[in-house]
Amino acid sequence: MELTAIYYLLPALFMFCCGVYGFITRKNMIAMLISLELMLNAVDINFVVFNRFLYPGAFEGMFFTLFAIAIAAAETALAIAIIINIFRAVRNIDVRSLNEMKF
């Protein structure tokens, strides 16, 4: 059996859907952050796969993924910092309690 692109893309799609589901349903902000990372990683897999199968000689997709991983790490650190500050302020990291920013 030859491993075609679809064998990589379908798990990535599954990962992405899991991320979306988690982001919408989980009320804990840490869990939402994890779901977000899941979506990002699914996208990273897509980059690598498309690079590997569509443009075998090129490396742009690979490098793009490396950068995305680095930026995702930084973004996670930032998000954690925000969440910690929110916790200090309201003693809670439930996203439903953060509804001050409305009309």
Place this chain on the structure above:
Amino acid sequence: MDVTIPILILSIPMFMFVFLGLLGMKMTHKLAGVLGCLGMGTVLLLSYYTAYVYFFSGAPEFVNAAGERLQYLVFDQTWLQFTDKLTIKIGFLLDPISAMMLVVISTISFMVHLYSMGYMRDHHGVYEHGFQRFYAFLSLFSFSMLGLVVAPNIFQMYIFWELVGASSYLLIGFYYIKPSAVSASKKAFIVTRFADLGFLIGILVLSYYTGTFNFTELTSVPVEGIAGVTQIDLGTAEGVRGIFANSAAPMFMGASVLTWALVLIFMGGMGKSAMLPLHIWLPDAMEGPTPVSALIHAATMVVAGVYLVARLFPLYLMEESALVIITVVGAITAFYAAVVACTQIDIKRVLAFSTISQIAFMMVSLGVARPEIHEGLGYMASMFHLFTHAMFKALLFLGAGALIHAIGSNDYTAMHGLRKYMPWTHITFLIGCLAIAGIIPFSGFFSKDEILSSCMGYDWVAYIWMSLVAGLTAFYMFRLYYLIFWWKEHKIPEGHHAPHDQPWTMTLPLVFLAAVSCVAGFIPFGNLVSWNGHPYDFMEHFDWSVATVSLIVALLGIGLATVMYRKENSLPEKFRNAMPALWTWAYHRFYWDELYMFITHRIIFGCVCRPLAWFDRHIIDGTMDSFAAITNKMSDVIKPLQSGQIQMYVWYYLVGALALGGITVLCLL
């Protein structure tokens, strides 16, 4: 000539305005006044020096070998450059009339600055509120007026023209808590502004056809060999007429376009110089402090219209009809104002109407001036009368100010018999009255006589008409004089001290101006000012028969006034009862104000503005209001969508993205 002095003449008053306007409240009243006087005194000396150098130095840029006076452009700086052709410059043109006006303006302005030091304080020596502001505005006015007279191009003149209008507005409304002063200032501004609309259109028409704003390019030819020197030449004006005549549309509504341009420019002059029917603002402008009336509404600003016509005089010579319009407007105004002045009881209003009448004299004089009639005597007579009138009318106003200051009322029924109490004021006022009535040897006799001579040369109807007005002038001035200083014994109200002469700061200007009024008639004015700079001895054109007639007419007027008003009697009452209708009409100034009120309120406001206001309020505002209301309602409806719940937003986004994706896919299929 060096540019330093002309620049200083303009910049010192400008600087005083900014300085006193910004820092006036930080200093004492007296310091502000002294600074204002010092600044204006410097300008006075510099102006006198400039005029002296211009008239008497004999330098080749001022006078040519034949003794003809030239126009010298001291400097001309580009100020606004819109395109290659359309450039607006600021400059300083020295010629006979601008040099003469420098003298007039700086003299009167300095006298008024000095006089106000005494006038703008009460009997306990306390300065009036806003004293510093008053001096700042006086400086602004002096700056604008000086800039106006030295303007080498019509656009600079227009700018300063508006500036004098604005400073006049500010000074009329100086007592801004008095509603009558506020409405008078608004009236003055709106009426003159309306007239300036015509002026602006005239400027645009003229410069559109000729392609220039410069006076010298419209009326003069350059003198060979010296840069910036020009000489008045009718050939240039004829060239301008040729440009108009050869243009694509030389006629417009039955008159040539040049006539239209000149008449529209004259309309600006009518507004500033209070000619009928745009005279209504000047009597009300007397609400301002009296020194302001002397400076702006008698001596300088109101003659700007005469000055404007004199500036463009060679062009006016090209269009007979424009000059006839000027003559007719002037003649009607002179008579009208003289009749009204005979019935007014407010001292300043009498003087205001007399000013209107005298300015109309100058206008008539310009209107009848022709090069072939006594070598253009009318032009020179007009400028001469402008000069002498500025002096004696400022004197009369300042004298009236002294009376008002002493009595505390404008109404001269409260004055009577003041000659014993205020001897200085009495003597100087009498000299002013004799000068305006045209009694030899006071200055008014000479200038008025030349005006009558040139009228005589033009047409005998004009001569008789203007002589009649001159007789009326003598009558109403002496009516005023007798009612103030004679009539009956002065009754001092209970608890008041007797009226007395004023401090020296007020007496000195009176004495100085009275002295000038005594001797100014002997100035050989024809050597200094003439329409083309060519000097001549006006005594050659002095017609003794005209002089005798006008003297007799003036004496008749004075005699009639003496009979009627010297001692308290019932003659005025009988006179009034004999012609009640005429008296009532004249007293109410022939109902011009009511006519304007009717036109503006009933016709313009009622028939035009009210429907427009309805349209604006209901249709235009209604449309905009309904937009706003719909937006408001919509936002109320969709507001709950912004719940603050992030996960809801993600839902909306997801559904939206999927829907868009689905639609895209469907379309592609």
